[in-house]
Amino acid sequence: MARQQTPPVIGRRELFRSMVAGSLLMPGVLAELFASEQPQVEDPLSPKQPHFPAKAKRVIFVFSNGGVSHMDSFDYKPKLFQADGKMLGVGGGLSDQPRKLLKPLWDYKPGGECGTLVSDLFPYLRKQMDDICLIKSMHGNDNEHYNATLGMHTGSFFFSRPSIGSWISYGLGTSNQNLPSFIALAPQMPYAGTQIFNNDFLPAYHQGVRVIGGAEPIADLNRRTTTADLQELELGLADVLNNRHLSQRGHDSDLSARVRSFETAFHMQSDAPEAFDVAAETDQTLAMYGLDRGQNEGFGWQCLVARRLAERGVRFIELVDGSSSHNWDQHSNMPEHAQHAKVIDQPLAGLLQDLKDRGMLHDTLLVWTTEFGRTPGVDGDNGRGHHSACFSSWMAGGGVKGGISFGSTDEIGATVAEDGVHVHDFHATILHLLGIDHTRLTYRHAGRDYRLTDVHGRVVHQILA
């Protein structure tokens, strides 16, 4: 299979100089500029060594808003099909009122050679279960969207803390300095808003950069001067004057870092739109993601852009499916799950296949999760309530075993039966795959060392390849 070449990353300094040299200014000043070598500044985002050899180099983290029903998607519960309408007792991590059980609305069929059962909500993903490590015993601490979403992203269910992407950026840096280390493809706002990709107390370099798609996918990315030449001219003048200022002040690394940041920004103006532009993709590729030519939004576009960003060395890419107001939160109408599944099933399967075809799956960790599952008992007329006591998530590539299904719930999907994976464990495992010991990735803030996993978390060794 032909492999697309990853675009070469040109040294920024060189390009910037050629740009300045090519366009303007008096030779005297230029000569002076080039004669003085810049002091080396350590880039806070330069790649860092993990604690131990990593299986995964980057993460694509897909988050489905609203709470995807586990018993209707990945967690087959034959008893629940039979028990439809029976009363369910109070308690047991379910709900505070007795409810009638509601049978799942979709049939299950085995997928791949492993034969993992997946419901008809996800026919595309079902075909790829041999590459997927399904976790059926996820559980969290909170039954509210906001808090569960915050927990899934930061390990904290109430307080604002750095997002997992920020922690990973802080721990590993990134390999492409012309793009941010952490990009959140979030056309709409998820629950808990910007907090889910916020750096919080970590340095701002690690803030998730939100991409909304459309004409200006990142704030202030589009050149606002009428021509590129004019902007280059402006930058050239600033560069000359900045260097003079710098040379009068000895070697101040803060000042030189700021000069460099303009070079990076200059390149982001061209590199980032190129990464977000899927025009160069073949028809065949677009079809895998269920995309029409010319389409530059929608979940298929997010998935394809995620692959392009992964190719370009972005460390952590988050894809937000849905928003806080339009999502999988089917309190009274479970059939609506079908339309939400249709949005993500083919693109996600396409992304997985595409990563595999391009030989990227082995070192790219693809994660799919939601904030919680849904109750086995009915809510409203024909829906399900929030259920953090158990739910399903999956991972693929990047050092996890494919074709397995880990952990289980009781016979109606009400509680974890064995091998529970708490949100903290989930995080610890993701960090482990990236070569990070979750107990050692710390940041001193307000008098103590903080961690993504707080004082919890266990690596789920059973799912590691």
Next chain:
Amino acid sequence: MLFTPCFRNSFTTTGALLLSIFVSKYTRGDEAVSFFRGLNLNGPAVLIDGNRWEGGTAESYRCDDRQFENQNIALHPVTDRDRAAMIRSSRYGGNRVELLNVPPGEYSILLYVWEDNDTETYSVALNSETVLERHESGIRGHWDRLGPWTIQVGQEATIVVTSKGGTANFSGIEVWRGNYDGQSRPITEEELAFFEKRIRPLLADKCYECHSADADDVQGELLVDSRDTLRRGGTKGPAVVLGDVEQSLLVEAVSYENDEMQMPPDQKLSDTEIDDLKRWILMGAPDPRSTVTKYAGKQIDVDQAREFWSLQPIQNVVIPQVHDLAWPLNAVDRFVLASMEQHSLAPATDADKRALLRRATYDLIGLPPTPAEVDAFLADDSQDAYAKVVERLLGSPRYGERWGRHWLDVVRYADTAGDNSDYPIPQMHRYRDWVISAFNRDLPYDEFVRDQLAGDLRGGNTEAERRDRLIATGYLANSRRFGSRVVDYPQHLTIEDTIDNLGRSFLGLTLSCARCHDHKFDPITNRDYYGLYGIFHSTRYPWPGIELDKKQRDFVPLVEPESVQDAERKLRERLAEQQRLAEAVKTLKESLKKANPETKPAVEQELKKAEQQARAHRELPPPFETAYAVAESKTTEDVAIQLKGDPARPGDVVPRRFLTVLGGQQLTDPHASGRLQLAEWLLADDNPLPARVMVNRIWQHHFGNGLVPTPNNFGRQGKLPTHPELLDYLADRFRAEGWSIKAMHRTIMLSRTYRQSSLRDSQSVLQDPENQWLAGYPRRRLDAEAIRDTLLAVSKDLDLSKAGAHPFPPEHAWDFTQHKPFKATYPSQHRSIYLMTQRIQRHPFLAIFDGADPSTSIGSRMTSTTPLQALYFLNDPLVHDQASRLASRVLSEADQFSDRVQLAYELLFSRLPTDEEQHALEQFIAQARILLQAEGLSSHGLEDQAWQACIRSLVRLNEFVYLD
């Protein structure tokens, strides 16, 4: 054989045999007393006093009463988690419980009741015979275990419990065989002998070291030295479950089944010892140790703890001797120079007048000096020219806007509540304005502290002062709100936020570490924490609205004191009326559904009218202004420790008091919340922290770093002061000068240390790369607010008028949920301190430029340099707009090219351009004109556009955003 229903035994045959000998069979006279059953009438199976109770779905009983549950109400008295959950889920209406299939015999009945709202009076009957007359249910949250009442059951095999009169909440029923006294179960002689011989010595020998009141440091909150504490258990749950070996954590721990809980840790007990424990539990763990033990908490050796530098009294320091006598201008300089000399460093030269003026102006008012101010300063040759500048700046109303912002960072100011829907708080700006005004009028810092903690209790010499002080408690009110729920509303997290902030802001201590356990590093205990917690538990916080309860309440009316009650009543009536109107609409909507074609038009008409009325009432302007402020709570009380920070797991009640290490003063008036006293404890002469912490903050905002580089943490995890004696000199002086912040600015700014140039010689840079010895002024970047304010100011677009309230939508239109949270950014030409700040959504500009994170106390901001900041300067509309307006200003105010360059330089950099720079800009403009002309721009717009490009270039310069 006598098996009680609750003892589910899965132990060995031997165990079962033993059971028949010992378990629960004992005599008092001739009657056997044993636990028969417990019923949690509306909830799951629970463990009460070591006995297993059945849940509401159990068999052999009947109750058709309605179910009610509110786990959110605090119970009086406080009790353990299972019991509390059982009590708060109850049944009411009808009030009839029938226990069925009861074998004939004598039984004792106990009934758990509670009150969820207003006091009710009712009587209780057993099998139609009244056993209790006129019982009063008590205040909201009060509960009782009524009985025991003894009853003979015959062939009817039924016990019926009923109540008459007011509405009773039946939570649970406890039934014992025989004549039970409702107290502890008496112990037989054999049991006692077994306990004394086999169990007590074992526990004392193997467990007490870490699990008794005498332990040095009790582990897992578990005390095994009394019956109640053993059964209540520690952080992991009950240690023994009567008769249930499998569920007893004690057995799990000693049998080494669980890798993470193996007790005793050094050596496993012998098989005989383990068997003894199992036998004992099967007997029902008979235990004569009825006196509840209490662990007094880790004892702090106060004297030893106060040896830590920050807790030592403020020293009366001697101003040090220095070699270079010519350099120092004041005492500050002597301290700084002495440190330099110790490190073989020499001061930098004095800053030139332009740099000094730019520095002082930004420092005090957050804006650049105007060209006229620069000229005036340059022209003033008098000795005190600079002192006059400092005085002018301290007198500027812009000063409070700058320094107030520093304080707002520390108190994590926000205009929204922080709950999942982030409800707006339109009244919050009053506190912001109070802070600004407090700085402007140099309100002494001790008063500043008192007002924020207890302003509502201080009254005032004038009505204006009284209101100001009320508003100041917005500091407490502004504590973060959490969640979306009304049931299980996490008020404890809000109080946690208060205590966390109070500790960091005023004391430089991280108190919240002591919420779950004694502080690991600092001398602050779990008990200290809950001593403070009781104070804020006894404080009424205003309710800003939340998804499921949207209306503001408990805001403080800004009316004359004598009208407050009246005003509060009006507010309540208004809310009630609003509810009534809403109900009426709802009822009419229901009737409309049922209406027939004939009646329909009339109902529709009525509904329309009712809706109009409801809307009109909703949209009525509030009858008076209110403040987001606190008040004393109706119930002021001490609270129980929350084990591991979990409010559902109460430990001992601790009295309201101050931190042990800072004096441990205890509240004398139980009817007060204790805030007023807290302010005084905090400001007591022998507490060195408030003065040290505040002078350090002032120093920090003049030099970029504090003398203690961790301004919010003066504990062991914080950093040591670089100049401890200088810190004490300043702290002492601060108090001696009546806690005047402006006096402190003068002391610092008039020093020669402050007036040094930022150009350091290479030896100094090499030797002291962090510049902690201050041999030169530390260069620093402008903060987010200064950048934005300057961009607006230089083009004359900064609106300096009073900013006032934010344009929030009116309260009646609020419908925010976690699905559609409140989210807005309001355009403004005012200074950045007036930008609307959301607790959980960062303002886009402030987020990019390291603005304060409004979700936590920020003692010092980070200064990051990111490509997103560069993108902002490259492409943001604000930069382009302001550049274009500044270009117009430059073009209209100066005619000659060189004058224009000079004006731009004076406005942006407070200095004159060099010839070289004049030349470079000239070339640039020429080049730009060529480029623009090539684009087809007419010559008319050329000059404007070229200058706009030039200004854009200049505002991107390091010189623009860095302060020398």
